[in-house]
Amino acid sequence: DQQVKQNSPSLSVQEGRISILNCDYTNSMFDYFLWYKKYPAEGPTFLISISSIKDKNEDGRFTVFLNKSAKHLSLHIVPSQPGDSAVYFCAASDQGGSEKLVFGKGMKLTVNP
Amino acid sequence: EAGVAQSPRYKIIEKRQSVAFWCNPISGHATLYWYQQILGQGPKLLIQFQNNGVVDDSQLPKDRFSAERLKGVDSTLKIQPAKLEDSAVYLCASSLRGTLNTGVELFFGEGSRLTVL
Numbered sequence: 654d655q656q657v658k659q660n661s662p663s664l665s666v667q668e669g670r671i672s673i674l675n676c677d678y679t680n681s682m683f684d685y686f687l688w689y690k691k692y693p694a695e696g697p698t699f700l701i702s703i704s705s706i707k708d709k710n711e712d713g714r715f716t717v718f719l720n721k722s723a724k725h726l727s728l729h730i731v732p733s734q735p736g737d738s739a740v741y742f743c744a745a746s747d748q749g750g751s752e753k754l755v756f757g758k759g760m761k762l763t764v765n766p
Numbered sequence: 767e768a769g770v771a772q773s774p775r776y777k778i779i780e781k782r783q784s785v786a787f788w789c790n791p792i793s794g795h796a797t798l799y800w801y802q803q804i805l806g807q808g809p810k811l812l813i814q815f816q817n818n819g820v821v822d823d824s825q826l827p828k829d830r831f832s833a834e835r836l837k838g839v840d841s842t843l844k845i846q847p848a849k850l851e852d853s854a855v856y857l858c859a860s861s862l863r864g865t866l867n868t869g870v871e872l873f874f875g876e877g878s879r880l881t882v883l
Contacts, residue, residue: 657808687871696770696857696874697809742808746870753799753822754872756808 656680657745659757668766672730676743676757679724683745687754688717688728691740700741701728733764768792770875772858778881784846787878791839791860797821799872800833800843801857809857815841848882855879 658677666672674688684705689697703710703717703726710717716729730737743757771790779785791798796817801809812831814822817838826833830849835841845852856879859872 659808685870689874694876696859696876698874699871702871744808753811753814754870756801756810758806758808 655757656683656755657743657757659743659760661760662758663761663763665763665765666733668735668764669732672728672733672737672762672764674728674730674741674743674760674762676726676728677724678726678745680745680747680755681724682747683755685746686717686719686726687744687746688715689742689744689756691742691759697742730762733762735764735766738762738764770858770860770873772856772875772878774878775876776879776881778883779848780883781850782847784844785848785880786845787843787856787858787880789841789843789858789875791841791858792873795860795862795873796838797861797870798835798841799859799861800841801859801874803855803857803877805854812843812856845880848880850882853880853882 656679687702688700690700691697701712701715701717703719708719719726740759740761742759744754746754773788798815800812802812803809812826813833815835833843855877857877859874861870861872
């Protein structure tokens with residue numbers, strides 16, 4: 654049973670355009686959501702997060718939107734840069750529970766120069 | 767600040783052999799995690815330690831996998847005997863306990879890639 658779903662395995666965008674990465678979750682107990690970025694042969698690195706008490710969090714070129722009623726979140730990257738090319742993982746946790754992170758399968762973003 | 771250290775980076779073994787992975791978390795991080803990432807999938811939690819104690823090992827195949835965290839710092843993950851389906855990257859992560867607003871951010875090591883032939 655996949656609690657965090659990233660239904661699109663890949664996305665290709667032009668440099669300077671917007672990249673939108675989507676994520677859906679099924680567990681209503683999740684109250685904290687994170688995006689991780691992973692380059693080949695490296696461990697995932699934290700990118701941005703959002704608590705369920707908010708619907709938007711912005712950090713430079715990265716913005717995460719949370720729609721709790723739809724159990725959906727998205728990551729917007731504007732403008733996209735070639736260095737953003739990586740695999741992006743959506744993750745969620747239940748802060749009131751074990752705090753363990755549950756990850757989606759990941760989505761490969763390619764930003765073309 | 768030093769990151770999460772893992773070794774070895776790569777290991778190739780034959781099925782039914784044993785293997786051990788080592789992790790040194792970020793100094794001061796009480797929580798340590800071992801994740802398994804199979805190619806094309808997201809990381810899956812195997813075991814979570816809070817200091818010396820196990821918080822969650824519900825997805826650890828206990829007939830072949832074992833993990834320990836002595837003195838609440840370093841940790842080892844062992845597989846014995848290995849199966850072909852254990853081929854994966856084993857990621858160690860550590861964290862500080864979060865708050866309701868900040869949540870828990872995990873810091874990952876580079877991972878140990880295991881190939882079972």
